[in-house]
Amino acid sequence: MCLAIPGKIIDIDSRKEHATVDYGDGTKREINVSLVDVKKGDYVLVHAGFAIEVLNEKEAMETLSLFREMLLQEENA
Amino acid sequence: MFSLRDKKLAEEIVSNIKKSDVNLKFMHVCGTHQDTLVKNGLDALLKECGIEIGQGPGCPVCVTTPREIEEMLLLAREGKIVTSFGDMINVPGEKDSLRSMKEEGCDVRTVYGIEDAVRIAEKNPDRDVVFMAVGFETTAPTTASVILSEPPENFSILCCHRTIPNALKTIIEMGEIKIDGLIEPGHVSTIIGTKPYEFLSEEYHVPQVVAGFEPIDILMGCWMLVKQIKNGEAFVQNEYTRVVRSDGNPKANKIIRDVFESFDVKWRGFPVIPSSGLRLKNKYQDYDARLKFEDVLSELDNKEFREPVGCRCGELLRGLISPFECPLFGKKCTPETPVGPCMVSIEGSCNIEYRYADSR
Numbered sequence: 001m002c003l004a005i006p007g008k009i010i011d012i013d014s015r016k017e018h019a020t021v022d023y024g025d026g027t028k029r030e031i032n033v034s035l036v037d038v039k040k041g042d043y044v045l046v047h048a049g050f051a052i053e054v055l056n057e058k059e060a061m062e063t064l065s066l067f068r069e070m071l072l073q074e075e076n077a
Numbered sequence: 078m079f080s081l082r083d084k085k086l087a088e089e090i091v092s093n094i095k096k097s098d099v100n101l102k103f104m105h106v107c108g109t110h111q112d113t114l115v116k117n118g119l120d121a122l123l124k125e126c127g128i129e130i131g132q133g134p135g136c137p138v139c140v141t142t143p144r145e146i147e148e149m150l151l152l153a154r155e156g157k158i159v160t161s162f163g164d165m166i167n168v169p170g171e172k173d174s175l176r177s178m179k180e181e182g183c184d185v186r187t188v189y190g191i192e193d194a195v196r197i198a199e200k201n202p203d204r205d206v207v208f209m210a211v212g213f214e215t216t217a218p219t220t221a222s223v224i225l226s227e228p229p230e231n232f233s234i235l236c237c238h239r240t241i242p243n244a245l246k247t248i249i250e251m252g253e254i255k256i257d258g259l260i261e262p263g264h265v266s267t268i269i270g271t272k273p274y275e276f277l278s279e280e281y282h283v284p285q286v287v288a289g290f291e292p293i294d295i296l297m298g299c300w301m302l303v304k305q306i307k308n309g310e311a312f313v314q315n316e317y318t319r320v321v322r323s324d325g326n327p328k329a330n331k332i333i334r335d336v337f338e339s340f341d342v343k344w345r346g347f348p349v350i351p352s353s354g355l356r357l358k359n360k361y362q363d364y365d366a367r368l369k370f371e372d373v374l375s376e377l378d379n380k381e382f383r384e385p386v387g388c389r390c391g392e393l394l395r396g397l398i399s400p401f402e403c404p405l406f407g408k409k410c411t412p413e414t415p416v417g418p419c420m421v422s423i424e425g426s427c428n429i430e431y432r433y434a435d436s437r
Contacts, residue, residue, distance in 0.1 A: 003109050003424075004215070004264045032192060034222055035329045045267065045320060048162070048212070049190025050219040053267045053326055059319035064083050066318075067297055071089050074304075 004047040006055055007031075009038050021046060081291040090296045091126060097303050099127040102255045104248070104396050106135030106241060107262035108424020109290050115433045117292045128299055131426075134244050134394045135262060137212045137237075138164045138422035140344040143382035145237050146170040148374055149209050152235070152366065153183040155373050158201060160194035161209040163187045164422040167415060169385060191223045191234075198232035207366045210234040213241055214268045217355055218329035221336035224361050233366040238355040239342065241265050242273045247350045249281050254396050258302035260295070261287040263317045268333075270325030271313045282311040289317035336361060345384070345418065346391025390417035393426055400427040407431060 007021030012033065019033045021044065032050045043060075044051035105111070111132045114120045123130055134140050150170050153159040159175060166175040166187055179185035184204075188194045191208055198206035210220045217238045224234070241262065249256060261274055266287040277283050284305035288298030298316045305311060315321055324330075333355070342354025357365045367374060384391055388410075389403040400406045400419070410416040412428055419425035423432075 004267070032190075032219070032222065035218055035326060035332075037328075045264070047215050047264060048219050049192050050222065052215060052218070052264065052329065053320050056319050060081075063081060063319055064086060064293070067086060067090070067293065070297075071086070071093060074093060 004045040004052060006043055007046050009033070009040055009042050009044060009051075012038065012040055019051070021051075081289075081293055083293065087293050087296055090293070090300050091122065094123070094126040094128065094296075094300050094303055097127075097307060099303055099306070101128050101257040101303070101306065103128060103130040103258045103260055103299065103302060104133045104254075104256050105130065105260035105262070105288075106133045106245065107260075107265070108132070108136045108422065108429070109264070110135070110260060110262065110288070110295060111424070111426055111429050113290050113292055113295055115429050116436075118437075119292055119295055123296075123299060128303075130260070130299070131396050131399065132393075133248055133396045134344055134347065135241075136394075136419065136422050136424040136426075137216070137239065138162075138168060139390060139394055139418040139425045140239060140346070141165070141168070141211055141237050141418065142343050142345050143170065143384065144343075144377065145235070147377055147380075147382055148367070149175060149207075149235055150178060151374060151376060152207050152370060153178045153185055155370070156184070157370070158184045158186060158197060158204050158206045159209065160186045160188045160197060160206060162189075162211060164424075165209055165211055167421045168418045169415060169421075171382060191219055195223055195226075195228045195232055198229045202229065202231060204231060205370075206232050207370075208232070208234045209237060211237045213239060213262070213265050214333070215262075215264045217333050217337065218268060218326070221329075221332040224336050224357065224364055225332060228364070230363070233364045233369050234357070235366040236337075236356050238337070239344065240339065240353055240355065242269075242277070243353040244344060244347070244350050245274070245277055246280075247347060247353075248395060249277065249283065251395070256283060256396075257306060258284045258286070260298050260302070261285055261313070263287060263289050263294075263321060266315075266317065266321045266325065268325050268329045271315050271321065271323045274313045278311040278313055284311045285313045287313065287315045287317050287321050289320065344394070346394040385416050388417035390419045390425075390427075393419050400430040403427070407434070
């Protein structure tokens with residue numbers, strides 16, 4: 001029920017209420033984006049037909065290096 | 078989309094946990110976490126590292142009470158179009174499930190989200206359409222958003238939304254099991270942020286980590302908890318920074334507050350949990366199926382609804398047993414013939430354990 005799937009916004013209506021997301025596997029779906037501030041190209045987490053959050057791309061890219069850094073700090077502690 | 082797989086890094090995290098030489102019990106409250114744990118064999122791996130990790134009441138379908146199921150069944154029997162997420166349809170009530178009633182000719186429809194239910198109402202202006210609004214804070218804003226959009230008059234919801242923080246408080250206070258640390262649900266936290274959990278660390282000195290759903294997220298989350306414990310600390314740490322902000326999603330939180338008020342509600346397997354349910358505020362009562370169909374539902378007044386005979390979902394949801402300790406598991410109770418909701422929902426521990434049994 002709390003499953004949320006990341007998708008990329010590929011189209012958005014002029015009222016910014018609904019958008020089309022591409023889930024990356026060829027699946028596209030219209031979703032409601034009224035809970036988030038989004039623009040075309042953003043990655044969002046989709047739950048029950050609604051985008052619930054915008055994925056922070058920078059954080060996503062840096063997650064693993066951040067973890068590596070934390071482990072390194074531990075070794076040096 | 079964003080690859081978060083790194084075997085070497087995962088091995089390093091595991092090795093660090095092992096070196097810590099611990100004997101701990103963690104609880105999480107999310108079916109998707111349980112899925113990641115079981116699918117990837119992480120629960121067994123963590124056990125070897127001295128960490129036992131299990132699911133608490135983290136499955137919205139599973140914690141829905143027998144009474145709420147009977148309310149939905151009664152509305153379907155009375156000729157309403159009943160709409161629901163797929164899992165809910167298979168949850169057995171005392172005699173029927175929504176699926177069995179559909180097979181008998183009742184109008185029960187599975188929807189992907191609440192907006193689909195509204196579209197059904199728009200296409201059927203002469204029929205009453207009821208949506209069974211189940212879910213934690215992740216799902217509640219989707220319901221709130223639709224209520225604020227003034228859906229048609231023939232649409233209403235049977236509100237079964239529940240909220241997580243006070244359920245955690247209750248499970249700690251019940252004291253039935255040892256909880257050395259809590260892995261908080263990533264997508265509930267996407268909405269509420271990290272702050273609503275802080276009181277648990279302050280009042281009960283429980284370390285907490287909000288974690289994502291990749292295997293490495295969970296391993297990292299466990300290691301963060303181990304570190305807090307080793308340092309004698311207890312606070313809320315955010316491992317899922319690529320999605321979760323400390324304040325959560327402010328827009329979603331605002332509409333939850335605008336549309337709902339909290340109230341004391343029973344959870345399956347639990348007593349009444351203070352301020353853990355959401356119900357529509359008075360000004361939205363036209364969309365409240367319990368008020369709209371009060372006369373129909375009064376048939377259930379003063380009736381007691383019990384858990385199915387032999388079903389141990391209640392103990393499972395309180396983290397007291399594993400699916401294997403239930404004598405019905407995999408025998409009388411399977412996804413095809415579920416006795417309790419934990420075998421129905423893809424977020425239920427029993428269903429997850431059953432699905433991955435072959436790869437164990």
